[in-house]
Amino acid sequence: MTSGKKTPVVPRRALRDGVYEALLEKLLDGSMPPGASLGIDSLSRELGVSQTPVREALVQMEHTGLVTRVALKGYRVAHPLPPRQLAELFDARGMLEVAAAERAVAHTDDLLPELRAAHAQHVLCAHRVRKQRGDGGPPADYSDLREYFQADWEFHLTIIRAADNRFLVQMAESLSAHVHRMRQTADHGALDIDQAVAEHATILAAFESGDPEAPSKALRTHLAAVARRAAEDA
Template identity: 75%
Template sequence: MNNREITPDAAGPPPKGATVARRALRDGVYEAILEKLLDGSAPPGSSLGIDSLARELSVSPTPVREALVQLEHTGLVSRVALKGYRVAPPLSPEQLSELFDMRGILEVAAVERAAEHAQDLLPELRVAHAQHVLAAHKVEKLRGSGETPPDFADLREYFAADWEFHLTIIRGAGNRFLTQSAEALSAHVHRLRQTAHHGTMDMQEAIAEHSAILAAFESGDPDRLRSTMRDHLAAVARRVSADG
């Protein structure tokens, strides 16, 4: 896990602006715990002790408790009566099906709307695609030489770039509620991809499918856009299902 500086809770009465500082502290703790979920250092089913996390992060239990409540709402952790919090188990086949069904509904709707001003979106989408390709190259170079970064930083960067390509299209739809819905899914998408056993095996397939989506935007053909996005999501779903 990357080192990040989290300021311990200040003793005594809260100064002016303490609400903002407390929120920043809670958000920092949230990100630190989320990173543990994504990099596999807190595997599915493992317990998340409030006191032990507070000691590890050098904060009081309060922001840890608040962060775990927030994570519970995402479904990534669950609270067990009298036992505290645990990392949620891997998505079941039914949940995977529902997740990809939701992504299909949301992302096909987004691509249809983004197609209306594809020319304005293309420069940003090309950059997002190039960053995805570069991140994949970094993973292949590192792991091809036999290195496996202990904090999975290379894979986190790769999957973040993969998802950013999708978010670029969703934001390009110009509908804030579509964007908010996608952001609500992001933790599940990241965890799904980063904990899949196939690991880096589908990088080239994903890049080729993103290239097809980019080419469809360049063509300006809405039907082609819809079909390439549907094909990509269906292919990812098949790869994940085959892996499970």
């Protein structure tokens, strides 16, 4: 007779998520470059876990496009987005985010405190990255870079959520993995931190101005600038 107890799923899920985060950091620091083979057995030994959470994390990554799986060859790190797909990504972001900004204007009073907080966090994370790169070289730990990218994306998500449309949020979340894929091969010595922080400040000021057309214009300008910088680095 069985005890009837269910197997707890939270610890296993937490372990999978921990492995996923560890693999993301390897993508950021360049230790898993595009095209690199990802052996489940070797990764499990390196991370000190069983093969199951590694396999689950890789399946999750495959769904996001960060890794690919080839029959009989296993998993590999996805190659950078080609120029056409990069342009399509920013085209999609422009349509989604500008539309969200136009709708968010109606909720400016509620949005502003959250957007100011998101911008402050972005500025803080940018400061941490600059501090670790004081000598011009890459930091020993890329957790600061991951936090910076998360803060950057959270600024955008704050505006999208303010549009008060759950489907816009879902579409943005589906794009987030592709945005990360674009960043995973960033030149870690030439990040556009100063430009991004300044452009976010302009977007925040646009919402503060009370001009209903200013936020969408500022956001459109920012995305165009990011697309241009990404194309130059491709």
